Amino acid sequence: MRPISIYTRFLLVIFANALIFLTLPTPLVLAINIYFCSFQVIVGRVRKGQAWLLVCLVFALGASLAMVFPENLPGHYLLFLFVGVGRVLPLVLVAAFMMGTTKVSELVYLMRKIHAPQWLVIPVSVLFRFFPTVRHDYAQIRRAMKFRGIAVTTGDMVRHPMRTMEYIYVPLLNxxxxxASDLTSAALTRGIGDPGPKTSIQRIVFTRLDALMCALGLVLMGCGAYVAMFQA
Amino acid sequence: MLQCSRLSFTYEDASQPSLKEVSCRMGQGRLTVVTGPSGCGKTTLSRVINGLIPELYEGKLEGECLIGGEPTTARPIYRLSEQVGSVFQNPKTQFFTTDVRSELAFPLENTGVQPEAIQERIDQVADLFGITQLLDRDIFSLSGGEKQMIAIASSCMMDPQILVLDEPSGNLDVEAVASLARILGRLKDRGLTMVLIEHRLYYLDGLADDFLVMKDGRLTEHLTPTAMRGLDGPSRQARGLRALNLDANEDASAPASVATEKTPDLLRVRNLTYAYHHDQAPALNVDDLTLSSEDVTGIIGRNGAGKSTFASVLTGLLKPGDRSEISLNGTKQTARERVEDSYMVFQDVNYQLFSETVEGEMLLGARRTDLFREVAQKLDLERLLGRHPNTLSGGEKQRVAIAAAILSGKRLVVLDEPTSGLDLLHMNQVTGMIRYMRSLGVMVIVISHDQEFLAQTCQRFITFRQGRPVRDSRKLGNLLQAL
Structure with a gap:
């Protein structure tokens, strides 16, 4: 297990967002997706990496069969799934990696380094802190729903998605x-309003592995840009 | 050190003041406990001391609160916080980062202390709190008690002279409360002045120097520890206070049985096992146990002893191992059938309120709608029926959740830590509601660490240890020893 620098992560986010605007051939998309999955493995989440790799392969297979999908409703649906949803897959891969493995303290450090304003730094750090809470809340709410006889099984959930959503998001938002109000109190009494310069105990490392992965990323990005231009 | 003179405060939207001319002094190095029933104004007082009033909560503030001779309102809150540290009730919602080390660093980073000095301070504080082994842990993986320890440690990072704690024991179990008491003792030895807002008083015997009792926004009494200890049951009840000494209420036990017309339900479990992972030893292992609706059963045990797992299997949320058998009055039941027959009231009832009105909430999924009027009246919800559940106080929300449990018509109701953070009045109310459920023939199981509450509510006590019931008794005894 090896850490990945916040700088490398920053590059990944930019890369994944840029990809949205490019239409690339399936093999290149697959290569890029595999590159994203490899980060999960590097930080030691081998199982997660494997699972995402499988998803990428399925999408690659689906996309390469796009020409043979029939000209009817299920055919269009498949086309939408593999090509449309496949388009945002890189973003999903990077998001899954970032949210699961980024330390909030590093993120805050990076944002302060690039002189992001305080009104952005604080909400973003609180947002990252919220994700694990939401996962826990969701599990509790599902249990509460079962006792009320609402969407007892997953099947019920799929059958009445709108109704189910409402029962989940009302307690979730409450x-x-x-x-949020508790956190505000805690933050204010821990000096968050101090207008003076901030410090950080976070040490940012950038290893040789980071350099290698960044270089690889830049090469893939270059290939993508070249192919996209060549096609145009 | 800290002096309040004729302090009054009215929240912006409120018609009544929450503090009325409160005057008091809290001496250097003393631990002052501020207590009184819910809504008496003690939390408001703490907010004036730590500056959240007027920084976060707006309203009309009169009189003044002086710290070292200077009014709290004279400085911005980030300067005041260097002198006054704050700890809040819910350990889950007072940290910002996701790992312990950066959480401790957070207050000092905000005020621009140099990284080397921060590291040094982290080591000092971690040593004082005995949390060095937790420094590199993910905060979400810590127990509630550990989280609260981190919260207190983090509020001590700026080396304040005063520490304000608002119900720090509210969400903690018996053991965590014991270590909370230990750390408060250690901080007191170091000369820290502490203001503690609390309902649960038992852990403060021997620690507290002064007890301030509040009622309806006024400071009504100032008691010494000796005077506090000397209060007998009725005079304590008249002030709405919980016991300082737990052995005192052993005799206030619940009645042995209640006459119901219905034949009691019997829930029998045999060879019950449950493992969270295939390759792990089972978290639950119950050979043969029968529960009756005649008794209110208290489930006690340390954290991780299998209490919640047992409740989750009984209510059908978890599917037990293959050879397990659960039967109601002799009929075997599946997990799905258990869910249909059971209800659980969570420690945090916010997760189980779904509707826009209290009435809608009570009737959502209800099978015993015929009891609606009676339950609304018994649980004192009649005047709240049109309100939105999220606008209610904590105690009121809990009454709504229990009302929904009763109206669901289920035969088993499990209450998970129903009295965390409740004052005497509300604790007694919960006992009353459970008595009412029992009279309706509902089987009630209570998971709790609250000795005072268990003693007056349950007729049977089952202690779990390492997933097994090891003691099954009609007497509670001393809880900490019983575990």
């Missing part, structure tokens, strides 16, 4: 409101 809780988020309470947590």
């Amino acid at each position: 809780n988020a409101t309470n947590v």
Whole structure:
């Protein structure tokens, strides 16, 4: 298991967002997606990496069969799934990696380094802190719903998605409101309003592995840009 | 050190003042406990001391609160916080980062202390709190008690002279409360002045120097520890206070049985096992146990002893191992059938309020709608029926959740830590509601660490240890020893 620098992560986010605007051939997309999955493995989440790799392969297979999909509703649906949803797959891969493995303290350090304003730094750091809370809240709410006889099984959930959504998001939002007001109190009494310069105990490392992965990323990005231009 | 003179405060939207001419002094190095029933104004007082009033909560503030001779309102809150540290009730919602080390660093980073000095201070504080082994842990993986320890440690990072704690024991179990008491003792030895807002008083015997009792926004009494200890049951109840000494209320036990017309439900479990992972030893292992709706059963045990797992299997949320058998009055039941027959009231009821009105909430999924009027009246919800559940106080929300449990018509109701953070009045109310459920023939199981509450509510006590019931008794005894 090896850490990945926040700078490398920053590059990944830019890369994944840029990809949205490019239409690339399937093999190159697959190569880029595999590159993203490899980060999960590097930080030691081998299982997660494998699972995402499988998803990428399925999408690559689906996309390469796009020409043979029939000209009817299920055919269009498949086309939308593999090409449309496949387009945002790189973003999903990077998001899954970032949210699961980024330390909030590093993120805050980076944002302060690039002189992001305080009104941006604080909400973003609180947002990252919220994700694990939401996961826990969701599990609790699902349990509460079962006792009320609402969407007891996953099947019920799929059958009445709108109704289910409402029952999940009402308590979720109510809780988020309470947590937000508690957090505000805690933050204010821990000096968050101090207008003076901030410091950080965070040490940012940038290893040889980071350099290698960044270089690889830049090469893939270059290939993508070249192919996109060549096609145009 | 800290002096309040004729302090009054009215929240912006409120018609009544929450503090009325409160005057008091809290001496250097003393631990002052501010207590009184919910809504008496003690939290408001703490907010004036730590500057959240007027920084975060707006309203009309009169009189003044002086710290070292200077009014709290004279400085911005980030300067005041260097002198006054704050700890809040819910350990889950007072940290910002996701790992312990950066959480401790957070206050000092905000005020621009040099990284080397921060590291040094982290080591000092970690040593004082005995949390060095937690420094590199993910905060989400810590227990509630550990989280609260981190919260206190983080508020001590700026080396304040005063520490304000608002119900720090509210969400903690018996053991965590014991270590909270230990750390408060250690901080007191170092000369820290502490203001503690609390309902649970038992852990403060021997620690507290002064007890301030509040009621309806006024400071009504100033008691010494000796005077506090000397209060008998009725005079304590009249002030709405919980016991300082737990052995005192052993005799206030619940009645042995209640006459119901219905034949009691019997829930029998045999060879019950549950493992969270295939390759792990089972978290639960119950050979043969029968529960009756005649008794209110208290489930006690340390954290991780299997209490919640047991409740989750009984209510059908978790599917037990293959050879397990759960039967109601002799009929075997599947997990799905258990869910249909059971209800659980969570420690945090916010997760189970779904509707826009209290009435809608009570009737959502209800099978016993015929009881609606009666339950609304018994649980004192009649005047709240049109309100939005999220606008209610904590105690009121809990009453709504229990009302929904009763109206669901389920035969088993499990209450998970129903009295965390409740004052005497509300604790007694919960006991009353459970008595009412029992009279309706509902089987009630209570998971709790609250000795005072268990003693007056349950007729049977089952202690879990390492997933097994190891003691099954009609007497509670001393909880910390019983575990």
